[in-house]
Amino acid sequence: MKKMAEHKGCETDSDGGKKASCGTAAGENDLPPEIWEKVKNHPCYSEEAHHHYARMHVAVAPACNIQCNYCNRKYDCANESRPGVVSERLTPEQAAKKVLAVASTIPQMTVLGIAGPGDPLANPEKTFKTFDLIAKTAPDIKLCLSTNGLTLPDHVDTIARYNVDHVTITVNMVDAEVGAKIYPWIFYKHKRYTGKEAAQILTDRQMQGLEMLTERGILSKINSVMIPGINDEHLKEVNKAVKGRGAFLHNIMPLISAAEHGTVFGLTGQRGPTAQELKRLQDSCEGEMNMMRHCRQCRADAVGLLGEDRSAEFTTEKIMEMDVNYDLATRQAYQARVEEERNAVAGAKAAELQILADVESDIKILVAVATKGSGRINEHFGHASEFQIYELSTGKGAHFIGHRRVDLYCQGGYGEEDALETVIRAIKDCHAVFVAKIGGCPKKDLLAAGIEAIDEFAHEFIEKSAITYFKRYLEGVKDGSITHVEKGDAEIRPGEVAVDVVAAE
Amino acid sequence: MSLKIAVSCVNCSACEAECPNEAISAGEGIYVIDPAKCTECIGFHDDPQCALVCPVEETCVIDDNYPRYQAA
Ligand code: SF4
Ligand code: SF4
Ligand code: SF4
Numbered sequence: 239m240k241k242m243a244e245h246k247g248c249e250t251d252s253d254g255g256k257k258a259s260c261g262t263a264a265g266e267n268d269l270p271p272e273i274w275e276k277v278k279n280h281p282c283y284s285e286e287a288h289h290h291y292a293r294m295h296v297a298v299a300p301a302c303n304i305q306c307n308y309c310n311r312k313y314d315c316a317n318e319s320r321p322g323v324v325s326e327r328l329t330p331e332q333a334a335k336k337v338l339a340v341a342s343t344i345p346q347m348t349v350l351g352i353a354g355p356g357d358p359l360a361n362p363e364k365t366f367k368t369f370d371l372i373a374k375t376a377p378d379i380k381l382c383l384s385t386n387g388l389t390l391p392d393h394v395d396t397i398a399r400y401n402v403d404h405v406t407i408t409v410n411m412v413d414a415e416v417g418a419k420i421y422p423w424i425f426y427k428h429k430r431y432t433g434k435e436a437a438q439i440l441t442d443r444q445m446q447g448l449e450m451l452t453e454r455g456i457l458s459k460i461n462s463v464m465i466p467g468i469n470d471e472h473l474k475e476v477n478k479a480v481k482g483r484g485a486f487l488h489n490i491m492p493l494i495s496a497a498e499h500g501t502v503f504g505l506t507g508q509r510g511p512t513a514q515e516l517k518r519l520q521d522s523c524e525g526e527m528n529m530m531r532h533c534r535q536c537r538a539d540a541v542g543l544l545g546e547d548r549s550a551e552f553t554t555e556k557i558m559e560m561d562v563n564y565d566l567a568t569r570q571a572y573q574a575r576v577e578e579e580r581n582a583v584a585g586a587k588a589a590e591l592q593i594l595a596d597v598e599s600d601i602k603i604l605v606a607v608a609t610k611g612s613g614r615i616n617e618h619f620g621h622a623s624e625f626q627i628y629e630l631s632t633g634k635g636a637h638f639i640g641h642r643r644v645d646l647y648c649q650g651g652y653g654e655e656d657a658l659e660t661v662i663r664a665i666k667d668c669h670a671v672f673v674a675k676i677g678g679c680p681k682k683d684l685l686a687a688g689i690e691a692i693d694e695f696a697h698e699f700i701e702k703s704a705i706t707y708f709k710r711y712l713e714g715v716k717d718g719s720i721t722h723v724e725k726g727d728a729e730i731r732p733g734e735v736a737v738d739v740v741a742a743e
Numbered sequence: 744m745s746l747k748i749a750v751s752c753v754n755c756s757a758c759e760a761e762c763p764n765e766a767i768s769a770g771e772g773i774y775v776i777d778p779a780k781c782t783e784c785i786g787f788h789d790d791p792q793c794a795l796v797c798p799v800e801e802t803c804v805i806d807d808n809y810p811r812y813q814a815a
Binding site for chain 2: 300301302303305311312356360361363425428429430
């Protein structure tokens, strides 16, 4: 489908420079240079970088040593990879070839992660063998891994030896009482533990592992799955605990839970959070440390820019046929151009904020943006598979707070009633939606739902357009031509858009 | 003197690495235990490791076709 074919990843000129405080940007400015060096091209660690650089995951590690109530391993790990799609499992040798094939095709691919399905550190041989092969053949690629943390302390030295400088630990609790509701059992030192005893061992090991990583200067990101009624309030305490032990970034993700996934939570009807519940929790932790807001809860074999999965281009069958020529010089030249473009737009942000310099207001509104990911409003409403959400305020200007996945409204050129309803549900908390183009009918229906569709900023920078709109909105409120209303809540549909949905278009 | 793996196996491979006797390998669609190598973990651990690590209950089960290993 278009979206994948069109994407060349080189539209890097339009991010509007550094965002005021999206994702990690707030900290990016005051980070020690050696840490900034490590994260600046890492799409998962830097919100800004994720517009420019790509990552890939290889699925070499299917075994796991704990059981989570949100996981059904028949369909991989529901909250670390998109459920319902069984990944192709690779041997370390196949994985290494895949990395070279992808890196040769996508020169802005800078990071290789191993994130299951399962726990990479419950499969240490496969995981480290893969790292070993890649370090030899593609030494410029950064390595990272995700783990549940149970065996992390045993492997920190090996992780350091392979120059893995980013580790993600999934930490859902620091209180065994809470943990017992999330983890039915763990397998540890040849025994199975259950209940609070299991959760206590798990949290002790996770915290010990995190401290050991921090001591060795390895950056740690914490993933937490927000489970309403079980750990939602508690995650504030988790945030403090991990921050105190040197974690660098906290990613609070919404629970993915549907009966058809066959997970314990899916079967007990445990719901996921709403958009505003998730935002409130992320906001309340933001003062404590950097929050990651651009996570797409990717598949364990995702390839490409975040939010734009190209894994279907790199199936094992296709890779094995590919003639791979790993040309480091070409990659570096390409990345140098990306950096030039990226630098050229840096600083534009300050100018954008100037638009709001003489306005003061307590009003904050959300707007949705249809974009192909280059920082411009450049997607047709009907082709958008996700909307980026910005919070507008006079304090922070346009502040990225996340994205909402939707089914394509326009399939083959005509609108579909049901699809439009799901779009409205996903962005109901927004006052406006910015698009490159939109038909008359959906425009009317959106307006009926209280969402203004705006196409006058087509192909312009997102932040500048949003701020211009916001200024006009505030002026309208002041002179009485606009009545400001608070909006309600919206629905989150986590995960990347399915390739088969995209391909069907 | 063996355990066997039932069709409910989801192919996660967790058991393979835990077996002290290298009795487990990937079979067609599911993992399989070589009854000639399996000792029910006796001599190594208190309980069969494959059954403890397996995420699907009742998948690594006693195979009644073989006499229990060193059964008292
Ligand atoms: S750690 Fe991941 S793979 Fe293992 S049970 Fe939990 S969610 Fe599933
Ligand atoms: S019972 Fe023990 S020896 Fe037998 S297959 Fe399972 S892990 Fe291996
Ligand atoms: S641990 Fe269980 S589900 Fe996984 S491969 Fe072994 S028998 Fe199959």
